Amino acid sequence: xxxxxxxxxxxxxxxxxxxxxxxxxxxxxxxxxxxxxxxxxxxxxxxxxxxxxxxxxxxxxxxxxxxxxxxxxxxxxxxxxxxxxxxxxxxxxxxxxxxxxxxxxxxxxxxx
Amino acid sequence: xxxxxxxxxxxxxxxxxxxxxxxxxxxxxxxxxxxxxxxxxxxxxxxxxxxxxxxxxxxxxxxxxxxxxxxxxxxxxxxxxxxxxxxxxxxxxxxxxxxxxxxxxxxxxxxxxxxx
Numbered sequence: 001x002x003x004x005x006x007x008x009x010x011x012x013x014x015x016x017x018x019x020x021x022x023x024x025x026x027x028x029x030x031x032x033x034x035x036x037x038x039x040x041x042x043x044x045x046x047x048x049x050x051x052x053x054x055x056x057x058x059x060x061x062x063x064x065x066x067x068x069x070x071x072x073x074x075x076x077x078x079x080x081x082x083x084x085x086x087x088x089x090x091x092x093x094x095x096x097x098x099x100x101x102x103x104x105x106x107x108x109x110x111x112x
Numbered sequence: 113x114x115x116x117x118x119x120x121x122x123x124x125x126x127x128x129x130x131x132x133x134x135x136x137x138x139x140x141x142x143x144x145x146x147x148x149x150x151x152x153x154x155x156x157x158x159x160x161x162x163x164x165x166x167x168x169x170x171x172x173x174x175x176x177x178x179x180x181x182x183x184x185x186x187x188x189x190x191x192x193x194x195x196x197x198x199x200x201x202x203x204x205x206x207x208x209x210x211x212x213x214x215x216x217x218x219x220x221x222x223x224x225x226x227x228x
Binding site for chain 1: 153154158163214216221
């Protein structure tokens with residue numbers, strides 16, 4: 001059983017399009033996250049939700065909008081995609097503060 | 113500002129050697145530290161964590177050392193195997209409430225290559 005699963009694994013799209021990435025966790029965790037990993041492997045937090053409530057919103061353009069329909073799901077919608085959005089996006093979940101994050105296997109987004 | 117950094121971007125070792133990966137952090141309020149392993153095409157995988165009230169913690173073939181005086185963290189891997197080849201990240205958390213709740217700040221990453 002995959003603990004944190006995200007779809008799709010690969011996403012290739014053109015500039016200006018709108019796309020979504022879905023994430024689901026079956027660990028019973030209360031907190032979920034989106035991280036972005038750039039071409040230099042640097043991982044940076046974008047958002048976190050705790051029990052469906054937005055907790056962390058780092059300096060991310062308004063074109064990125066997370067949605068948490070329930071605490072097992074955290075989706076990421078991106079409007080008006082730009083070349084600079086190309087990266088690997090990771091979903092993660094945790095029990096809460098000071099506990100390990102469990103990551104999905106990532107969605108590689110390529111904007112052409 | 114807050115930052116977590118690694119001294120060495122790459123580390124090459126022979127199979128069977130012990131590996132040491134280092135990490136420096138600057139946020140003195142950090143109280144939770146964690147190491148991840150990331151293999152190609154996969155997400156970061158939890159290895160071991162440590163809280164600031166400890167200075168050493170051991171797992172299976174791995175040991176994490178924390179030196180709060182100099183804000184330094186290290187991961188030691190005993191009897192390194194080819195399957196240990198991956199990118200290793202340290203991460204820290206400096207708060208458990210408000211807008212920092214659960215947030216992990218990651219370091220740059222070290223590429224570990226194990227030669228048979």
